[in-house]
Amino acid sequence: MSFPPVEEQLALLTRGVEKIVPAEELRRKLEQSLRSGRPLRVKYGIDPTGIDVHLGHTVPLRKIRQFQELGHQAVIIIGNYTALVGDPSGRDQTRARLTQEQVENNARDYLNQVGKVVDLSRAEVVHNGDWFSAMSFLDVLELCSKVTVAQLLTREDFAKRYAAEQAIFLHECLYPVMQAWDSVKVRADVELGGTEQLYSFMLARDLQRDQNMPQQIGMMTPILVGLDGVRRMGKSLGNYIGIGESAYDMMKKFMQVPDAVMRMYFELLTDIPLPEVDRLLAGHPKDAKLTLARHVISGYHPSPEADEAADRWQREISQKELPAEIPEVVVPGTALEQGRIPAARLLQVTGLSPSSSEARRLISQGGVSLGEDKVRVETHDTPIDVTPGLLLWVGKKRVVRLSIGPN
RNA sequence: GGGGGAAUUCCAGAGUGGCCAAAUGGGCCAGACUGUAAAUCUGGUGGCUCUGCCUUCGCAGGUUCGAAUCCUGCUUCCCCCA
Numbered sequence: 130m131s132f133p134p135v136e137e138q139l140a141l142l143t144r145g146v147e148k149i150v151p152a153e154e155l156r157r158k159l160e161q162s163l164r165s166g167r168p169l170r171v172k173y174g175i176d177p178t179g180i181d182v183h184l185g186h187t188v189p190l191r192k193i194r195q196f197q198e199l200g201h202q203a204v205i206i207i208g209n210y211t212a213l214v215g216d217p218s219g220r221d222q223t224r225a226r227l228t229q230e231q232v233e234n235n236a237r238d239y240l241n242q243v244g245k246v247v248d249l250s251r252a253e254v255v256h257n258g259d260w261f262s263a264m265s266f267l268d269v270l271e272l273c274s275k276v277t278v279a280q281l282l283t284r285e286d287f288a289k290r291y292a293a294e295q296a297i298f299l300h301e302c303l304y305p306v307m308q309a310w311d312s313v314k315v316r317a318d319v320e321l322g323g324t325e326q327l328y329s330f331m332l333a334r335d336l337q338r339d340q341n342m343p344q345q346i347g348m349m350t351p352i353l354v355g356l357d358g359v360r361r362m363g364k365s366l367g368n369y370i371g372i373g374e375s376a377y378d379m380m381k382k383f384m385q386v387p388d389a390v391m392r393m394y395f396e397l398l399t400d401i402p403l404p405e406v407d408r409l410l411a412g413h414p415k416d417a418k419l420t421l422a423r424h425v426i427s428g429y430h431p432s433p434e435a436d437e438a439a440d441r442w443q444r445e446i447s448q449k450e451l452p453a454e455i456p457e458v459v460v461p462g463t464a465l466e467q468g469r470i471p472a473a474r475l476l477q478v479t480g481l482s483p484s485s486s487e488a489r490r491l492i493s494q495g496g497v498s499l500g501e502d503k504v505r506v507e508t509h510d511t512p513i514d515v516t517p518g519l520l521l522w523v524g525k526k527r528v529v530r531l532s533i534g535p536n
Numbered sequence: 537g538g539g540g541g542a543a544u545u546c547c548a549g550a551g552u553g554g555c556c557a558a559a560u561g562g563g564c565c566a567g568a569c570u571g572u573a574a575a576u577c578u579g580g581u582g583g584c585u586c587u588g589c590c591u592u593c594g595c596a597g598g599u600u601c602g603a604a605u606c607c608u609g610c611u612u613c614c615c616c617c618a
Binding site: 357358367384385386387388389390413414415418446447484485486487489490491493494495496497509523524525526 | 563565566567571572573574575579580581582583584585586
């Protein structure tokens with residue numbers, strides 16, 4: 130096995146990495162591997178707790194991919210056992226635990242998605258249940274004897290919860306221990322993860338030393354902020370771009386992102402050289418954002434699709450042309466009286482408003498309009514002449530084409 | 537095992553007998569402004585046959601002319617002591 134020069138590897142690998150502990154050791158490990166021709170074993174663990182992999186997850190995954198491209202060995206750990214515990218990291222509450230069955234379904238799905246970023250054909254994929262399920266209680270006790278409670282409580286998340294008098298369950302305390310033990314089992318040289326993983330990464334080093342093994346390096350990638358530009362990207366916050374989403378959906382979401390986060394997105398989500406990024410950001414923000422979006426999207430969709438999504442956004446959103454596809458909604462003929470229907474009622478039967486009260490609100494606030502010219506509907510009881518093909522708008526984005534059905 | 541505290545509308549969190557569909561903030565929706573970005577500003581945010589009416593404040597009963605607010609039981613959660 131041969132590798133590119135160490136300096137070159139370092140330049141690529143340290144981009145967009147927030148913290149490397151211990152910082153000096155990465156170079157040493159790379160030098161060693163270059164000399165011996167032995168690839169580094171790069172570990173990344175994921176707990177199959179949800180289903181949607183989003184761009185936030187891709188930050189460490191992309192890093193794995195870079196390691197792979199340099200010739201190193203990716204080791205993906207499916208935390209089917211740790212998922213039963215729930216990672217307390219960064220949490221101010223105990224996570225809900227999952228059943229075995231859920232975990233297994235999720236795991237399969239996860240790999241499908243992860244495969245879009247990491248080259249799974251060259252990666253080792255292991256389940257940590259393989260070793261944890263084989264451990265006896267005595268083994269667990271033995272493992273626990275390496276960790277002190279005081280140590281656990283130095284973690285910020287636990288310390289905070291402890292101070293706030295919130296519950297910390299014993300099984301949660303075991304989580305970092307398990308994660309660290311994974312590193313021992315796979316003989317990790319490098320572990321990737323978010324900054325909140327620091328404690329587990331360090332614990333892994335302790336356990337590895339205890340087993341007379343080389344100690345791993347922790348590489349921590351920053352938390353990617355979500356579409357709101359403030360909070361971390363996450364499913365529960367609803368501010369994420371999933372990698373399974375359509376090109377156009379991703380496009381729309383990218384264009385909503387606050388300008389201020391663009392640099393971070395470029396750095397963490399693309400390979401565009403940083404000087405080039407600076408040049409882009411010096412230009413019009415909208416163009417920079419389009420470039421960003423196209424680059425990222427083309428990682429998950431064929432690039433003609435990414436281009437098409439960008440064009441479509443320009444046409445429909447930027448230039449306010451009518452969308453190419455307007456969903457058609459059937460108005461039941463029985464709801465009409467002499468071809469007409471009160472405006473508020475129309476919003477309800479078309480499903481654009483869940484309730485009549487909501488419909489009235491929308492209308493009174495000027496959010497409802499008709500036709501290509503978007504003529505505003507003034508009052509909730511305005512009779513609307515429903516003709517097939519009539520456009521009905523709610524707000525700026527939602528529009529449907531009406532047709533009349535038999536009932 | 538003993539003691540204490542809490543459950544409110546999407547979330548956080550006020551409200552302790554009528555002025556409460558319930559303050560305030562967040563989120564969300566709509567409008568203005570824009571690059572349909574962000575920020576900002578305005579309005580809204582249970583339902584309905586809508587100047588009024590109906591159903592909500594953990595659950596079930598009760599007191600009262602009247603209860604989110606008082607009483608009883610139940611459920612759930614948290615904390616402390618051991």
